Amino acid sequence: MQKAKEKIMHALFLICACVSILAVVVICVYLFGTGIPAMADVGFFKFLFGTEWRPAVDSWGIFPMIIGSILVTGIAILIGVPIGVLCAVFMSFYCPKKLYKFVKPAINLLAGIPSIVYGFFGVMVLVPFIRNVFGGSGKSLLTAGILLGIMILPTIIKTTEASLNAVPTSYYEGSLALGATHERSVFFAALPAAKSGILAAIILGIGRAIGETMAVVMVAGNQAILPESITSGVRTLTSNVILEMGYADEHKQSILVATAVVLFVFILIINLCFSVLKRRKD
Amino acid sequence: MKIKNIFAAVLSAGLLATSLTGCANGGKAITVVSREDGSGTRSAFVELMGVLDADKKDATVSTAEINQSTNGVMMSVSSNPDAIGYISLGSLNDTVKAVKVDGVEATADNVKSGKYAVARPFEICYKEDKLDDLSKDFIAFIMSKDGQQIIADNHYIAVEATQSYTPSGKKGTISLNGSTSVGPVMEKLAAKYQELNSGVTVQIQQTGSGAGITAVTSDACNIGMSSRALKQAELDKGLTELKIADDGIAVIVNKDSKIDNLTSEQIKKIYLGEIKNWSEIK
Numbered sequence: 122m123q124k125a126k127e128k129i130m131h132a133l134f135l136i137c138a139c140v141s142i143l144a145v146v147v148i149c150v151y152l153f154g155t156g157i158p159a160m161a162d163v164g165f166f167k168f169l170f171g172t173e174w175r176p177a178v179d180s181w182g183i184f185p186m187i188i189g190s191i192l193v194t195g196i197a198i199l200i201g202v203p204i205g206v207l208c209a210v211f212m213s214f215y216c217p218k219k220l221y222k223f224v225k226p227a228i229n230l231l232a233g234i235p236s237i238v239y240g241f242f243g244v245m246v247l248v249p250f251i252r253n254v255f256g257g258s259g260k261s262l263l264t265a266g267i268l269l270g271i272m273i274l275p276t277i278i279k280t281t282e283a284s285l286n287a288v289p290t291s292y293y294e295g296s297l298a299l300g301a302t303h304e305r306s307v308f309f310a311a312l313p314a315a316k317s318g319i320l321a322a323i324i325l326g327i328g329r330a331i332g333e334t335m336a337v338v339m340v341a342g343n344q345a346i347l348p349e350s351i352t353s354g355v356r357t358l359t360s361n362v363i364l365e366m367g368y369a370d371e372h373k374q375s376i377l378v379a380t381a382v383v384l385f386v387f388i389l390i391i392n393l394c395f396s397v398l399k400r401r402k403d
Numbered sequence: 404m405k406i407k408n409i410f411a412a413v414l415s416a417g418l419l420a421t422s423l424t425g426c427a428n429g430g431k432a433i434t435v436v437s438r439e440d441g442s443g444t445r446s447a448f449v450e451l452m453g454v455l456d457a458d459k460k461d462a463t464v465s466t467a468e469i470n471q472s473t474n475g476v477m478m479s480v481s482s483n484p485d486a487i488g489y490i491s492l493g494s495l496n497d498t499v500k501a502v503k504v505d506g507v508e509a510t511a512d513n514v515k516s517g518k519y520a521v522a523r524p525f526e527i528c529y530k531e532d533k534l535d536d537l538s539k540d541f542i543a544f545i546m547s548k549d550g551q552q553i554i555a556d557n558h559y560i561a562v563e564a565t566q567s568y569t570p571s572g573k574k575g576t577i578s579l580n581g582s583t584s585v586g587p588v589m590e591k592l593a594a595k596y597q598e599l600n601s602g603v604t605v606q607i608q609q610t611g612s613g614a615g616i617t618a619v620t621s622d623a624c625n626i627g628m629s630s631r632a633l634k635q636a637e638l639d640k641g642l643t644e645l646k647i648a649d650d651g652i653a654v655i656v657n658k659d660s661k662i663d664n665l666t667s668e669q670i671k672k673i674y675l676g677e678i679k680n681w682s683e684i685k
Contacts, residue, residue: 338471344466353466354468363471364439
């Protein structure tokens with residue numbers, strides 16, 4: 122009886138595992154099966170490096186969107202990483218226990234806010250701010266970058282803090298024993314020891330930023346052009362798909378799937394970096 | 404040492420950003436706000452205003468900010484003093500200001516009298532000889548005083564109606580297919596019709612004007628919905644068109660804008676990117 126039960130549960134777990142793997146496989150097959158022929162139809166080079174996206178005249182270049190995604194993510198990292206890492210250092214080495222009880226849930230909350238709410242915050246607060254300070258329409262590369270920088274904070278803070286806490290205390294204590302101050306011990310003994318964890322945090326942050334859609338659509342302006350300055354509008358790969366899917370006919374749909382394929386390849390590369398990093402650490 | 408470098412990098416990136424954008428300030432550049440490619444409102448607008456290239460294809464300037472919905476356009480324009488956009492007249496409210504086009508105010512009355520030229524018809528189409536009695540009855544309801552009242556209540560421009568509708572007590576199913584712009588008001592009409600004739604089910608599929616016309620041509624549905632007049636080629640396939648309402652397209656600016664009137668030529672040039680600054684408009 123007991124054995125039968127165990128067997129049944131064993132099978133159940135196996136099925137659960139298969140479902141998630143099957144989901145990945147089905148998505149891959151669908152994406153590549155639809156996207157690659159569409160790409161070939163347009164011409165790989167023309168599709169990936171064409172700078173004009175004008176569906177009306179059958180011109181499907183997604184190069185501006187690729188650059189847009191990279192630039193927006195870059196700015197997000199530039200803003201999110203220093204703030205996130207320093208925040209993690211504070212939480213791990215400086216934060217009084219009483220304050221920690223408040224800061225930790227606040228950061229968890231930040232991670233739980235739906236992206237559409239971030240988008241509204243961006244439209245109502247960031248866009249007018251950028252317009253007044255930097256000029257332009259306010260919906261820009263910079264705005265999207267700042268908003269994403271805020272959105273990736275929880276990811277970076279949590280991962281960095283975990284890796285800082287995983288550094289053996291003997292590093293910090295040894296540094297103190299050698300006569301270094303608290304600051305020196307933190308920044309030159311503990312922080313470098315958590316380097317790979319911080320790198321992992323940055324990679325996860327990039328993954329989060331490049332895949333974000335709703336908030337970016339609301340603040341980026343969505344022009345399918347190569348941005349001339351930091352205040353000009355930009356369209357990312359994700360926003361390109363969501364913007365034009367609604368009215369797309371079959372041909373256009375397959376091209377939008379091809380856009381998603383490019384995004385998917387980006388995510389694959391990011392995940393690959395992450396696992397390589399992890400393996401090296403182990 | 405390393406930390407100092409990171410700080411320096413962030414700081415200099417910030418300074419660079421400020422200096423890059425400094426030159427973009429000054430003058431009141433127009434923020435052109437448009438809908439995404441494929442939107443019914445966009446295609447009607449570019450055709451009516453002549454925002455077309457030599458091949459009669461949509462030539463909206465590539466630097467135009469793209470929004471995914473009527474609400475998105477209104478939010479963009481209401482928060483940006485230098486923006487211009489366009490929306491369905493039925494959706495206009497006091498968060499934005501509709502400009503006069505060639506001196507004519509955008510009101511339902513002016514659209515009705517034909518003075519306000521930026522308008523498009525909402526149409527239904529069907530095969531006269533294949534129309535069953537139930538569908539005829541539904542069309543009679545749409546064209547009756549009661550049906551047109553629903554259209555007017557939803558801020559569209561009703562057509563002349565003389566007769567009241569008396570429920571026929573028929574039973575059966577009517578299927579409609581077509582425009583996503585006509586869809587919402589058709590849903591309201593159908594709801595009322597089903598309330599009056601409890602034995603009738605009205606099925607509405609919103610797939611776009613073109614798809615709806617194709618569906619009715621191939622007898623896949625009883626009635627097609629279109630947010631543009633039918634082309635001669637489509638009429639030649641044995642279809643009859645019937646205008647059920649008009650929908651104006653309002654050109655909107657920020658409430659604080661000093662602009663009250665634009666000529667259609669100016670609007671066209673703004674959307675073609677030939678006029679870039681409000682100072683060029685006298």
